[in-house]
Amino acid sequence: MQKEAAIREPLILGHKTYHDVTEDVCRPIEDKAPKMWYILFGIALVIGLYGVGSILYLLGTGVGVWGLNKTIGWAWDITNFVWWVGIGHAGTLISAVLLLFRQKWRMAINRSAEAMTIFAVFMAGTFPLIHMGRLWVGYWVMPIPNQFGSLWVNFNSPLLWDVFAISTYLSVSLVFWYIGLIPDFATIRDRAKKPLAKKMYGILSFGWSGRAKHWNRFELVSLVLAGLATPLVFSVHSIVSFDFATSVIPGWHTTIFPPYFVAGAVFSGFAMVQTLILIMRKAMGLEAYIHTKHVEYMNIVIMVTGSIVGTAYITELFISWYSGVEYESYAFINRATGPYWWAYWSMMTCNVISPQLMWIRRLRRSLLFTFFISIVVNIGMWFERYVIIVTSIHRDYIPAAWSMHFPSHIDIAIYIGTIGLFFVFFLLFARYFPVLALNEVKTILKGSGQSYKESPDYHKHH
Amino acid sequence: MSDKVLYVMYDDDEVLKNSAKQLVAKGVKISEVFSPFPIHGIDPIIGIKNTRLGIMAFLYGLTGLTLATVGMRYFMIVDWPMNIGGKPNFSYLDNMLAFIPITFEFTVMCAAHGMAITYLLRNKTLPGMPAQNPDPRTTDDKFVMEIRLSENTKVTEAELDGMLQEIGYLELDKKEIK
Numbered sequence: 001m002q003k004e005a006a007i008r009e010p011l012i013l014g015h016k017t018y019h020d021v022t023e024d025v026c027r028p029i030e031d032k033a034p035k036m037w038y039i040l041f042g043i044a045l046v047i048g049l050y051g052v053g054s055i056l057y058l059l060g061t062g063v064g065v066w067g068l069n070k071t072i073g074w075a076w077d078i079t080n081f082v083w084w085v086g087i088g089h090a091g092t093l094i095s096a097v098l099l100l101f102r103q104k105w106r107m108a109i110n111r112s113a114e115a116m117t118i119f120a121v122f123m124a125g126t127f128p129l130i131h132m133g134r135l136w137v138g139y140w141v142m143p144i145p146n147q148f149g150s151l152w153v154n155f156n157s158p159l160l161w162d163v164f165a166i167s168t169y170l171s172v173s174l175v176f177w178y179i180g181l182i183p184d185f186a187t188i189r190d191r192a193k194k195p196l197a198k199k200m201y202g203i204l205s206f207g208w209s210g211r212a213k214h215w216n217r218f219e220l221v222s223l224v225l226a227g228l229a230t231p232l233v234f235s236v237h238s239i240v241s242f243d244f245a246t247s248v249i250p251g252w253h254t255t256i257f258p259p260y261f262v263a264g265a266v267f268s269g270f271a272m273v274q275t276l277i278l279i280m281r282k283a284m285g286l287e288a289y290i291h292t293k294h295v296e297y298m299n300i301v302i303m304v305t306g307s308i309v310g311t312a313y314i315t316e317l318f319i320s321w322y323s324g325v326e327y328e329s330y331a332f333i334n335r336a337t338g339p340y341w342w343a344y345w346s347m348m349t350c351n352v353i354s355p356q357l358m359w360i361r362r363l364r365r366s367l368l369f370t371f372f373i374s375i376v377v378n379i380g381m382w383f384e385r386y387v388i389i390v391t392s393i394h395r396d397y398i399p400a401a402w403s404m405h406f407p408s409h410i411d412i413a414i415y416i417g418t419i420g421l422f423f424v425f426f427l428l429f430a431r432y433f434p435v436l437a438l439n440e441v442k443t444i445l446k447g448s449g450q451s452y453k454e455s456p457d458y459h460k461h462h
Numbered sequence: 463m464s465d466k467v468l469y470v471m472y473d474d475d476e477v478l479k480n481s482a483k484q485l486v487a488k489g490v491k492i493s494e495v496f497s498p499f500p501i502h503g504i505d506p507i508i509g510i511k512n513t514r515l516g517i518m519a520f521l522y523g524l525t526g527l528t529l530a531t532v533g534m535r536y537f538m539i540v541d542w543p544m545n546i547g548g549k550p551n552f553s554y555l556d557n558m559l560a561f562i563p564i565t566f567e568f569t570v571m572c573a574a575h576g577m578a579i580t581y582l583l584r585n586k587t588l589p590g591m592p593a594q595n596p597d598p599r600t601t602d603d604k605f606v607m608e609i610r611l612s613e614n615t616k617v618t619e620a621e622l623d624g625m626l627q628e629i630g631y632l633e634l635d636k637k638e639i640k
Contacts, residue, residue, distance in 0.1 A: 018473075018498065018603035143537055152537040154544065161563040168571040175578045182587060183601070187498065190598035206582065207591025210600055214585050215500035217513045221581045224519045228570050239563050439499040439601075 011105055011444060013288040015451035018442050021289075025438040026188055028284045030197075033431055036283065044423035051417010054410050055130055063133045065410045071403035072394050076411040077127045078243075079385040080418065083268070084124035085166070085240055086261075086381060089233060090269025091117025092173050095180075096229035099222065104444045105297050108289045111184075111437045112280060112429075113273045114177040119425040120272070121170045123418040128162070130414070158242035165239040169232055176225045182208045183218070184434040237265040244388065251331035251392030254319075260312035264381060267305035267355070270298050271377035278371045280430060289436055292365050299364040302377065306355025309384075313352060327397070335391045339404060343387050350380020466619065468609040469596045470626060471633040475501045478605040481629045482507050485609075488625060489616060494608035496600040515584070519577040526572025530565040596635070604632070 016024075058065050068075055091114035098106035129138055141163045143153050153160050185205035192198040208214070241261035244252035254260075274295065281290040320332040335344045354376050358364040395402045429435070446452050472478040479501060482492055492508045495501065505512070535554045538544070538561075543551040551557045582588055600606050611619060626634060 022498075022602045143533065150542040152542055155534050155538050155564060156544075156546065156557070156560040158563075161567075164564045164567040164571075168567040172570065172574040175574060179578060179581070183499070186593065186595075187601040189593065190595070190601045202593065203589050205593070206587035206589055207593050208587050208601075209593055209595040210496045210498060211594075212495040212497070212501070212504055212508060213510050213513075214587070215497065216505050216510055217515055217581055217585060219500050220513050220515050221577060224516055224577060225574055228519075228523075228574050231566070232570050235563070235566060239567075242563070442499045442603075443502075 008448075009293045010450040010454075011108065011289075011293065011448035012441065013291055013450050016288065016445060016449060018445065021438050021442050021445065022187055022191070024286065024288070025184075025434050025436045025441075026191055028430075029188060029432060029434065030191070034283070037427065037431060041424065041427045044420045044427060047420025048417055048424045049420075051414055051420055054413035054417055055126070058130055058410055058414070059133075059135055063131065065408060067406050067408040067411050069403050069405070071396060071401050072390060072405045074393065075390050075405045076386075076407050076415060077131050079382065079389050080415050081124050081127035082240055082261075082385045082389075083378075083382050084120045084127070084418065085237065086265035086268045086385075087272045087378070088117045088120035088124060088169075088173075088269065089237060089262070089265035090273045091115070091120075092169070092176070092229050092233050093266055093269065094273070095176060096226040096233060099226040100230060103297075104448055105294050107437055107440045107444060108286075108294055109273060109277055109298075110440075111177075111180065111433075112277060112435050113269075114173060114180075115429045115433070115435075116272060116276055116426065117173055117269070118170065118177060119422050119429075120269075121166065121173065122425070123422050125166055125170065126418060128166075158239065158246050161239045162243060165236045169236045172225070172229055172232060176222075176229055179218070179221060179225070180437055180440070181433065182206050183210065183439045184437065186210065187438060188434060234262050237262045249392050249396075250325070250327040251335070251388065253328075254316060256312055256315060260309065260316075263305045263308035263312065264351075264384060267302060267309055267351070268378055268381035270302050270305070271374040271381070274298055274302075274370055274374035275378070276426065278367055278374070280435060284430065284435060286436060289441060292367065295367060295370050296365050299358045299370055299373075302373075303355045303358035303364070306351060306358075306377070310352035310355070313348065330395075331392055334395055335387055338391065338395070340387065340391045340394070343383050344391070347380050347383040347387050350376045351384060354380070465639045466611040467637045467639055468607075468611075468622065468626075469635040469637070470607045470609065470631045471597065471599075471635070472605045472607075473603060473632050475499075475605055477630075478607060479504055479507065481631065482607060484629050485607075485625065490609060490622065490625065491613045492607050493610050493613055496595045496597075496606045496608070498601050498603060498605075501605070515577055515581055518580050519573045522576025522580075523569045523573030525576070526569040527565060529572070530561070530568035534561045534564065596637075 094113045095110040186208035189201035189205045238258035241257035245257035320328045
C-alpha cells in the first residue's frame with residue numbers, strides 16, 4: 001500500500017468504506033432519474049435534433065447552405081472541428097498522461113473526462129465528414145483499391161494525416177475507456193435486481209469476474225495503453241495544426257503551431273471537464289470524491305496551459321513583425337485592428353487574462369468562479385480557432401477578392417446542434433454508466449482517504 | 463472427477479494477502495483470488511506469472527509499422543508516383559518525412575487494438591459471457607480465495623479447516639463440483 005504525506009489533502013473525504021464507494025457511484029444509476037435530468041435531456045435532445053435536421057438539409061442541398069464564399073472556404077465548420085477536437089484532449093490526457101505520472105487525483109475524474117473526450121471527438125468528426133458534401137463517398141479517404149485506375153489518396157497531405165490521427169485517437173480512446181469500464185459494469189451487474197438491468201449490464205461487463213490473473217493483465221493493459229495514448233494525445237492536435245501550418249497562408253504558416261495547438265487543446269479540454277464535473281458532482285452527490293482539491297489541480301493545469309497559449313499568441317505577434325514579411329505582419333495587424341478586431345480581443349481577454357487569475361488561491365479554489373472561467377475559456381478557445389481560420393483568409397493577396405464571413409443559420413444550427421448532441425450523449429452516460437472509476441477509487445481509499453489519513457496509526461505501519 | 467472447492471471470504475485486501483501468505487507457507491495451493499480491484503502483491507504469493515501482453519503489444523505495433531511503411535511505399539512510390547510541383551516521388555527515403563505521421567498513428571492503432579483484443583480473448587471476457595465470481599459481493603467490497611481439494615492432496619479437508627480457523631476469515635463456503 002502506498003503512503004503519502006500527511007499534509008497532503010485527502011482525495012476522498014468523509015469516512016468511506018469500500019462498500020460506500022460502490023453505493024455512492026451506483027445509487028444514481030439504480031435510482032429513478034431526477035426530474036431535472038429529464039428536463040435537461042429534453043432540451044439537449046431538441047437542440048440536437050435541430051442540428052441533425054440541419055445536417056440532413058445540408059447533405060440534401062449542398063455545402064452552399066453555409067456562409068462560405070470564394071475567399072473564405074473554411075469558417076465555422078473547421079472552427080467547430082478544431083474546437084471539439086481540442087475539447088476532446090482532456091480525457092485521454094487525464095487518464096493516460098496522469099496515469100504515467102502516477103497522479104491519483106485523476107481517478108475521480110478520468111471516467112467522465114474520457115466519456116467527454118469520446119463524445120467531443122464524435123462531434124468533431126462530424127464536421128470534416130459533412131464538409132465533404134457527399135457524405136456517401138466519405139470512404140474515399142481510405143486507401144481502398146478501386147476501379148478509378150491506380151488512384152490512391154495523397155499520403156503527403158496533412159488532411160489525410162488528420163483522417164488517420166482522428167480515427168486512431170477516437171478508437172483508441174474508446175477502447176481505453178471501455179477496458180476500464182468492464183470491471184465497474186460487473187459491479188453494477190452483481191447489484192442489479194431488475195432482470196433487464198442484470199441482463200444488460202451482464203452483456204456490457206463481458207462476464208468479468210475479477211480473477212487475480214485478469215487483474216494482472218488489466219493493470220498491464222492500462223499501463224501500455226496509457227503509454228501508447230500519451231504520444232497519441234500530443235500527435236493528434238499537432239497533426240490538426242499541420243492542416244494550417246504546412247500551408248503557405250500568412251497567419252497559418254507558423255512553426256509554433258503544433259505545441260501551441262496542443263496546449264490550447266488541453267486548456268479548453270480541462271475547461272470543459274470543469275464545466276461538466278462541477279454540475280455532475282453536485283447533481284449526483286459525489287462531492288466526497290470530486291472536491292475542491294481536484295478542481296484546484298485542474299485549475300492549475302488550466303493556468304499553465306493558458307500561459308503557454310498566451311505566450312504563443314505574443315510570440316506569433318512578435319515574429320510577424322520581426323520576420324519583416326509584410327504579408328505576415330499584415331495578417332496580424334489585420335487580426336487585431338481589422339474588421340474582426342472583436343473576435344481577436346475576445347480571444348485575448350478570455351484566453352490570456354482569465355487563466356492568470358488562477359494564481360490567486362482563493363479564486364482557484366472557488367467552485368463558482370471556476371465554473372464561470374471554464375465557460376469563458378471555451379468561448380475564448382472557439383474565438384481562437386475562428387480568428388486563426390477566418391481572419392487569415394478573409395483578406396488575401398488580391399484586395400479585390402477581400403471578403404467577410406457571415407454565418408448562415410445552418411452554420412449556427414449545426415454548431416449549436418452538436419452541443420445539443422454532445423449533452424444528449426453525456427446525459428445518457430451519466431444516467432447509465434458508472435461516472436466514477438469506482439473500483440479504481442477503492443485502490444486509493446486507504447492511501448488517500450480522509451478517515452485513513454486521520455487515523456493515528458496511518459504513519460506507524462508499512 | 464468430483465472435487466470440493468473452498469471459498470474463503472475476507473472484507474479487506476491486506477487481510478486476505480496476509481492469510482494467503484500464511485496458507486502458502488503451510489503448503490496450501492490457492493487456485494484463484496476474486497477481488498473488486500487489483501490487490502497489489504498477491505500475484506507472487508499465489509504463484510501468478512506476469513502477463514506477456516506487453517510483448518504482444520510490441521509485436522502488434524511492429525506489424526502496424528511494417529504495414530504502414532510497405533503500404534505507403536507501394537501507393538506513393540511504386541504504383542503511382544505523383545509529380546507535385548515538379549518534385550516527383552522517386553524514392554521512399556526522399557519522401558519519408560511526409561509518411562511519419564501516418565506511420566506513427568497506424569503503429570499505435572495496431573498496437574492498441576491488437577493488445578485490447580488479445581486481452582479480451584485471453585481473459586475470455588467477451589459480450590454475453592457468464593460471470594464466474596463465486597459471490598456477487600466480490601465486485602463490491604469482499605475478497606475471496608478459492609482453494610480446491612484436488613490441488614491440495616497433501617492436506618485433508620479437516621486439516622485445512624483447522625488452518626483456516628487459526629488464520630481467520632469472514633465467511634467460508636464449500637461447494638461440491640461434479
